[in-house]
Amino acid sequence: MGGDFAPQAVVEGVFEALEAFSDLTVLLVGQPEKIKPFLKRRRAKRLEIVPASQVVAMDEAPIGALRSKPDSSIRKAFDLVKSGEAQAVVSAGNSGAVVATGLFVLGRLAGVSRPAIATVLPTVKENAVLIDAGANVDCKPHHLLQFAHMGAVFAREILSRSDPKVGLLSIGEEGGKGNTLVKRTHKLLSSSALNYVGNIEGRDIYRGEVDVIVCDGFVGNVCLKLSEGLAEALMAMMLEEVRCKRSARLGFILARNALGSFKRRIDWRERGGAPLLGVEGVVIIGHGRSDARAIRNAIRTACDFVQQEVVSRLKEALAQLPSPSSVVSER
Amino acid sequence: MGGDFAPQAVVEGVFEALEAFSDLTVLLVGQPEKIKPFLKRRRAKRLEIVPASQVVAMDEAPIGALRSKPDSSIRKAFDLVKSGEAQAVVSAGNSGAVVATGLFVLGRLAGVSRPAIATVLPTVKENAVLIDAGANVDCKPHHLLQFAHMGAVFAREILSRSDPKVGLLSIGEEGGKGNTLVKRTHKLLSSSALNYVGNIEGRDIYRGEVDVIVCDGFVGNVCLKLSEGLAEALMAMMLEEVRCKRSARLGFILARNALGSFKRRIDWRERGGAPLLGVEGVVIIGHGRSDARAIRNAIRTACDFVQQEVVSRLKEALAQLPSPSSVVSER
Numbered sequence: 001m002g003g004d005f006a007p008q009a010v011v012e013g014v015f016e017a018l019e020a021f022s023d024l025t026v027l028l029v030g031q032p033e034k035i036k037p038f039l040k041r042r043r044a045k046r047l048e049i050v051p052a053s054q055v056v057a058m059d060e061a062p063i064g065a066l067r068s069k070p071d072s073s074i075r076k077a078f079d080l081v082k083s084g085e086a087q088a089v090v091s092a093g094n095s096g097a098v099v100a101t102g103l104f105v106l107g108r109l110a111g112v113s114r115p116a117i118a119t120v121l122p123t124v125k126e127n128a129v130l131i132d133a134g135a136n137v138d139c140k141p142h143h144l145l146q147f148a149h150m151g152a153v154f155a156r157e158i159l160s161r162s163d164p165k166v167g168l169l170s171i172g173e174e175g176g177k178g179n180t181l182v183k184r185t186h187k188l189l190s191s192s193a194l195n196y197v198g199n200i201e202g203r204d205i206y207r208g209e210v211d212v213i214v215c216d217g218f219v220g221n222v223c224l225k226l227s228e229g230l231a232e233a234l235m236a237m238m239l240e241e242v243r244c245k246r247s248a249r250l251g252f253i254l255a256r257n258a259l260g261s262f263k264r265r266i267d268w269r270e271r272g273g274a275p276l277l278g279v280e281g282v283v284i285i286g287h288g289r290s291d292a293r294a295i296r297n298a299i300r301t302a303c304d305f306v307q308q309e310v311v312s313r314l315k316e317a318l319a320q321l322p323s324p325s326s327v328v329s330e331r
Numbered sequence: 332m333g334g335d336f337a338p339q340a341v342v343e344g345v346f347e348a349l350e351a352f353s354d355l356t357v358l359l360v361g362q363p364e365k366i367k368p369f370l371k372r373r374r375a376k377r378l379e380i381v382p383a384s385q386v387v388a389m390d391e392a393p394i395g396a397l398r399s400k401p402d403s404s405i406r407k408a409f410d411l412v413k414s415g416e417a418q419a420v421v422s423a424g425n426s427g428a429v430v431a432t433g434l435f436v437l438g439r440l441a442g443v444s445r446p447a448i449a450t451v452l453p454t455v456k457e458n459a460v461l462i463d464a465g466a467n468v469d470c471k472p473h474h475l476l477q478f479a480h481m482g483a484v485f486a487r488e489i490l491s492r493s494d495p496k497v498g499l500l501s502i503g504e505e506g507g508k509g510n511t512l513v514k515r516t517h518k519l520l521s522s523s524a525l526n527y528v529g530n531i532e533g534r535d536i537y538r539g540e541v542d543v544i545v546c547d548g549f550v551g552n553v554c555l556k557l558s559e560g561l562a563e564a565l566m567a568m569m570l571e572e573v574r575c576k577r578s579a580r581l582g583f584i585l586a587r588n589a590l591g592s593f594k595r596r597i598d599w600r601e602r603g604g605a606p607l608l609g610v611e612g613v614v615i616i617g618h619g620r621s622d623a624r625a626i627r628n629a630i631r632t633a634c635d636f637v638q639q640e641v642v643s644r645l646k647e648a649l650a651q652l653p654s655p656s657s658v659v660s661e662r
Binding site: 122 | 469549552
């Protein structure tokens with residue numbers, strides 16, 4: 001039921017995924033009367049509708065929705081994972097509600113204080129993962145340490161980096177630079193078992209020198225949206241520039257294609273969904289604007305997570321961490 | 332003595348400025364034996380060398396430099412403003428040291444807890460000002476309120492906006508979205524006399540819908556450097572794309588020009604210096620990479636500030652603010 005084009009885009013994406021992945025079974029959770037018209041009499045053995053009477057609106061307050069809508073499609077989907085009937089949740093719905101409900105129903109992995117959203121970014125070299133992309137707006141140093149460990153597992157298992165390089169987003173490369181949160185986190189990361197390369201600056205994000213970019217969810221979300229907006233603004237500025245130059249049209253088309261492709265690449269949620277790491281289960285958050293292709297890709301990411309046993313890998317990595325309380329006392 | 336190309340670039344920029352602005356007098360502060368070779372026997376009635384025996388290195392710790400180098404060129408320059416012999420300081424040196432020394436020597440304006448750096452950004456419409464660009468990494472809500480007021484004065488006096496629209500950088504447009512700092516600041520701004528339009532997101536920065544973008548110095552600095560790095564990365568990605576396509580070369584050149592011009596426009600310190608607002612005097616911070624043109628432009632900005640009496644305008648605006656203590660108790 002979630003996303004700007006639900007349930008049509010979701011249903012279409014599910015059919016694409018069923019065709020592409022032969023070992024996939026999909027439980028479509030939501031209001032059957034809203035979903036069925038889009039099935040268009042298609043049938044699939046590996047598709048089942050699980051009724052849920054309520055829908056969380058895209059702009060609804062997450063905690064309020066969690067309390068007041070016990071039969072929402074989001075809640076029901078997580079219940080299916082909790083009971084073992086499903087192995088992953090994919091949603092393009094209200095992402096705050098997905099995070100809150102996932103945390104409430106599935107619970108956190110041992111060693112995780114706050115689950116975080118991981119987002120894959122294109123760089124001039126290979127893809128990198130930024131964590132947290134927006135789940136936690138106010139963080140402590142030990143949260144960022146946990147994000148770093150989860151990001152490293154993601155980079156190993158999903159991006160296939162053998163020894164992922166981890167960077168801490170700050171405003172200067174020296175360890176003494178940054179705000180209080182970053183300075184304290186720098187100390188924790190320096191004495192961790194991670195391949196920590198130190199602080200990186202905003203200008204380094206797209207240089208591809210690190211595999212994992214660690215930041216709090218406020219800064220991470222601002223960075224993502226700024227990148228998206230800047231790509232759009234550059235296109236508008238170029239359009240302005242070529243308006244009077246006929247000869248430059250071809251150039252504009254090229255530039256527009258490059259920027260457009262960057263914009264799509266940057267929005268990982270449109271490409272494959274952004275995983276919520278640190279909860280007891282696989283959760284993939286799609287973009288609210290998800291079309292059928294985006295839904296299909298998010299389902300593919302969910303399959304990858306299940307097959308790579310990413311949650312088990314996360315557990316192993318996090319089990320080796322000092323407990324948050326001992327980290328706090330070390331500060 | 333400050334900047335990567337000092338003193339040569341500074342001296343050349345000063346001569347350009349002296350030629351351009353007939354009512355300008357420049358006091359060049361630094362080591363005469365280092366400066367004189369670059370004068371190349373040129374003379375100017377409106378140019379004077381003021382000796383300072385010490386130099387703050389670009390990577391030196393600001394507070395340490397302030398304590399251990401009482402005869403640094405930065406310190407001496409501020410002393411000249413303090414004593415009334417000069418009306419503005421322009422420096423491309425260690426910006427942390429410029430901020431710390433400016434604060435120490437000149438003091439803060441009444442109503443200002445923390446001076447902040449304002450940076451002008453290009454947008455798809457008109458230029459906007461982002462404040463704070465990096466002077467304050469850990470902020471309280473009343474600091475951001477003061478930044479907003481200072482940014483509005485800047486937008487009125489320097490960008491000629493009659494009723495500047497002020498936006499608060501957050502991760503959602505609704506007032507309830509953001510971290511604790513932003514949520515509390517939103518309340519202060521909502522009840523202020525400013526033309527406050529509410530939260531804006533990272534993607535809105537370059538859309539030009541607001542004239543003043545308010546954020547803490549950590550987030551502001553990350554945004555600036557991310558923008559710079561993204562423009563570079565996009566260029567690299569496009570270069571990759573056209574490598575195999577001869578027909579696309581022309582397009583690449585256009586795109587490269589547009590991105591390069593954006594990169595220069597984004598770095599206001601290269602264009603006209605970034606003012607430090609909230610100290611008792613005019614302080615313009617140039618980029619460490621400043622060439623002669625950048626120095627000339629920073630001097631022009633200093634002249635604009637003096638002629639527009641921006642410091643007096645700031646004092647008037649800030650005098651009407653509730654005191655920080657009463658703001659704090661309101662939270």
